[in-house]
Amino acid sequence: MEKFETYTGIGVPLRRSNVDTDQIIPAVYLKRITKTGFEDALFAAWRNDPDFVLNQPAYASGSVLFAGPDFGTGSSREHAVWALRDYGFQAVFSSKFADIFRGNSGKQGLVTGIVSDEDIERIWQALEANPGTSATVNLVEKTVSVGDIRVDFEIDEYTRWRLLEGLDDIGLTLRDEKSITDFEAKRESWRPKTLPAKGA
Amino acid sequence: MSTPLTLAEKVWNDHLVVKGENGSPDLLYIDLHLVHEVTSPQAFDGLRLAGRPVRRPDLTIATEDHNTPTWDIDKPIADITSRTQIHALRSNAEEFGIRIHSLGDIEQGIVHVVGPQLGLTMPGITVVCGDSHTSTHGAFGALAMGIGTSEVEHVLATQTLPLKPFKTMAINVEGTLRPGVTAKDIILAVIAKIGTGGGQGYVLEYRGSAIRALSMEARMTICNMSIEAGARAGMVAPDQITFDYLKGRPHAPEGADWDAAVAFWKTLPTDEGATFDAEVNLDANTLDPFVTWGTNPGQGVSLLDVVPNPVDIADPNERAAAERALEYMDLTPGTKLKDIRVDTVFLGSCTNSRIEDLRAAAEIIKGRTKADGVRMMVVPGSARVRLQAEAEGLDKVFKDFGAEWRFAGCSMCLGMNPDQLAPGERAASTSNRNFEGRQGKGSRTHLVSPLVAAATAIRGTLSSPADVEEGN
Ligand code: SF4
Numbered sequence: 203m204e205k206f207e208t209y210t211g212i213g214v215p216l217r218r219s220n221v222d223t224d225q226i227i228p229a230v231y232l233k234r235i236t237k238t239g240f241e242d243a244l245f246a247a248w249r250n251d252p253d254f255v256l257n258q259p260a261y262a263s264g265s266v267l268f269a270g271p272d273f274g275t276g277s278s279r280e281h282a283v284w285a286l287r288d289y290g291f292q293a294v295f296s297s298k299f300a301d302i303f304r305g306n307s308g309k310q311g312l313v314t315g316i317v318s319d320e321d322i323e324r325i326w327q328a329l330e331a332n333p334g335t336s337a338t339v340n341l342v343e344k345t346v347s348v349g350d351i352r353v354d355f356e357i358d359e360y361t362r363w364r365l366l367e368g369l370d371d372i373g374l375t376l377r378d379e380k381s382i383t384d385f386e387a388k389r390e391s392w393r394p395k396t397l398p399a400k401g402a
Numbered sequence: 403m404s405t406p407l408t409l410a411e412k413v414w415n416d417h418l419v420v421k422g423e424n425g426s427p428d429l430l431y432i433d434l435h436l437v438h439e440v441t442s443p444q445a446f447d448g449l450r451l452a453g454r455p456v457r458r459p460d461l462t463i464a465t466e467d468h469n470t471p472t473w474d475i476d477k478p479i480a481d482i483t484s485r486t487q488i489h490a491l492r493s494n495a496e497e498f499g500i501r502i503h504s505l506g507d508i509e510q511g512i513v514h515v516v517g518p519q520l521g522l523t524m525p526g527i528t529v530v531c532g533d534s535h536t537s538t539h540g541a542f543g544a545l546a547m548g549i550g551t552s553e554v555e556h557v558l559a560t561q562t563l564p565l566k567p568f569k570t571m572a573i574n575v576e577g578t579l580r581p582g583v584t585a586k587d588i589i590l591a592v593i594a595k596i597g598t599g600g601g602q603g604y605v606l607e608y609r610g611s612a613i614r615a616l617s618m619e620a621r622m623t624i625c626n627m628s629i630e631a632g633a634r635a636g637m638v639a640p641d642q643i644t645f646d647y648l649k650g651r652p653h654a655p656e657g658a659d660w661d662a663a664v665a666f667w668k669t670l671p672t673d674e675g676a677t678f679d680a681e682v683n684l685d686a687n688t689l690d691p692f693v694t695w696g697t698n699p700g701q702g703v704s705l706l707d708v709v710p711n712p713v714d715i716a717d718p719n720e721r722a723a724a725e726r727a728l729e730y731m732d733l734t735p736g737t738k739l740k741d742i743r744v745d746t747v748f749l750g751s752c753t754n755s756r757i758e759d760l761r762a763a764a765e766i767i768k769g770r771t772k773a774d775g776v777r778m779m780v781v782p783g784s785a786r787v788r789l790q791a792e793a794e795g796l797d798k799v800f801k802d803f804g805a806e807w808r809f810a811g812c813s814m815c816l817g818m819n820p821d822q823l824a825p826g827e828r829a830a831s832t833s834n835r836n837f838e839g840r841q842g843k844g845s846r847t848h849l850v851s852p853l854v855a856a857a858t859a860i861r862g863t864l865s866s867p868a869d870v871e872e873g874n
Binding site for chain 2: 203233235236237238280371372375376378379381382385386389390391392393395396397399400401
């Protein structure tokens with residue numbers, strides 16, 4: 203996972219609340235065997251609507267999402283985060299996130315920042331006044347700016363630390379790699395080994 | 403003297419890489435990682451995405467089982483999802499340097515049959531697999547747990563797993579089983595007693611004279627279904643029966659390693675005076691063959707009994723569950739279990755598809771005829787089991803009887819391949835789950851032992867071997 207400190211990309215105003223994970227990625231896409239390539243699945247149902255925000259050229263390559271309250275509710279599918287990430291989103295802002303979605307996001311390097319509804323509204327207006335405007339996320343200072351609007355966001359300290367350090371679950375464990383290697387050095391020779399294969 | 407410890411605690415402590423502090427989990431080393439096609443593709447993809455290798459391909463082994471056909475195994479797999487998963491496993495194994503036993507390979511089979519058979523599963527080790535019935539391997543005194551796909555990726559990358567400590571429960575089974583009563587009946591009775599959530603948060607240790615008397619195959623049957631009681635794992639302390647089973651298997655330790663291993667394994671059984679967080683007792687002397695009547699493995703009774711009446715169940719949730727189950731199973735309270743007619747008998751699954759299970763069933767059906775209209779499917783747990791059975795002439799016994807003699811795999815246990823029940827069809831099945839739709843949409847499953855399965859195929863209704871002896 204990449205370290206996340208600051209990031210600048212096109213801001214996308216998603217004027218909807220209660221965006222559940224079924225909307226983020228419908229169940230039919232869960233049959234796949236990959237962990238990537240879900241960009242086409244993101245908001246799949248809404249993307250049939252020509253007026254949907256991501257169908258507007260100015261926002262099509264957006265990467266910072268500003269959504270209404272209660273983002274990521276519903277099923278715990280990790281695919282919701284994969285789809286956002288695969289599309290190119292680096293950060294999502296809302297006044298309220300579902301816990302599981304936030305947890306999953308932190309693990310995959312997607313920033314989920316909490317901003318008040320009033321600030322979201324101001325940012326929506328700014329983005330809609332000038333479609334294609336970029337947003338700058340500063341995780342060190344916990345601020346997000348669009349044009350001359352600059353607001354503070356909240357994110358739990360542990361997740362922020364992981365994102366700043368670029369640590370997913372595995373990365374976190376690999377910080378203890380020395381202990382793992384030491385443990386392996388002491389592993390008795392009678393313990394199972396699958397290679398070289400015997401018996402076939 | 404140090405604090406007396408249980409078997410599970412000893413194995414846990416022996417694998418601590420980092421002790422968790424302030425409520426964070428312990429980091430445990432994993433000795434053996436078993437992989438199959440259903441829960442691994444996204445784990446491998448995650449590795450690829452992050453540019454990570456598999457840390458220990460030499461502690462990892464893959465086999466194809468859940469999706470594999472048990473007929474025409476030389477033909478392409480028709481179902482696209484199945485085929486895709488199997489091909490993904492093959493290419494992932496190649497890319498990451500993992501040993502794989504594919505369909506048609508002599509070592510292919512259900513992952514929980516293959517590990518023990520190769521001598522890879524041994525006492526005192528930690529085993530994980532992206533499959534809940536990994537608990538099977540606990541029969542050797544290993545700490546064996548099912549894990550999810552993101553944990554599979556974690557183990558592939560680090561050979562460790564962050565785990566929260568567990569509680570321990572002793573299941574004491576004392577006495578001698580009567581003829582016709584088996585390990586399957588013990589575990590069905592245990593689950594009926596403690597419920598499908600009774601083991602939640604616990605590692606179960608099966609103890610007592612009845613357990614000590616069981617073969618390794620039988621102990622695996624019991625540990626296999628620990629998960630159906632909601633437990634994290636199930637274990638049996640290693641003893642001479644364990645050592646004898648392992649000795650000489652392809653991956654069992656040899657020479658000085660063997661001696662060192664046995665010396666260590668002998669230190670594993672629970673210490674005198676160690677305390678369990680909970681204890682459950684079961685009398686083996688009075689146990690009957692057990693069968694399920696409902697749609698979870700805890701809804702079981704003695705085969706001599708009748709279908710229970712929900713009005714007699716005090717707990718309102720359980721009563722409602724029983725009512726729903728009876729409706730789904732199309733059963734009337736008060737019906738004798740032995741009067742229930744089945745369409746299909748399935749002998750197979752990681753619970754009961756080992757050579758001993760096939761021998762026991764063959765013994766009963768030999769020289770007898772199958773009931774009219776009953777279909778019997780025999781699916782060995784591995785290609786090796788199939789070969790062994792053929793060497794002993796068991797295939798012929800099954801075929802003469804009119805049973806289908808199939809190739810190895812999970813098959814009708816979960817019906818991911820074409821081996822399914824039709825809607826409304828009823829089966830006596832030696833597998834481990836009788837959930838709604840588990841063996842096909844609308845399927846009705848009665849979980850039974852291999853002995854009951856065989857007797858049922860002869861009489862057409864749920865039956866014990868004793869019923870067959872009596873000449874119907
Ligand atoms: S036989 Fe059934 S329970 Fe066992 S691994 Fe296969 S599907 Fe799972």
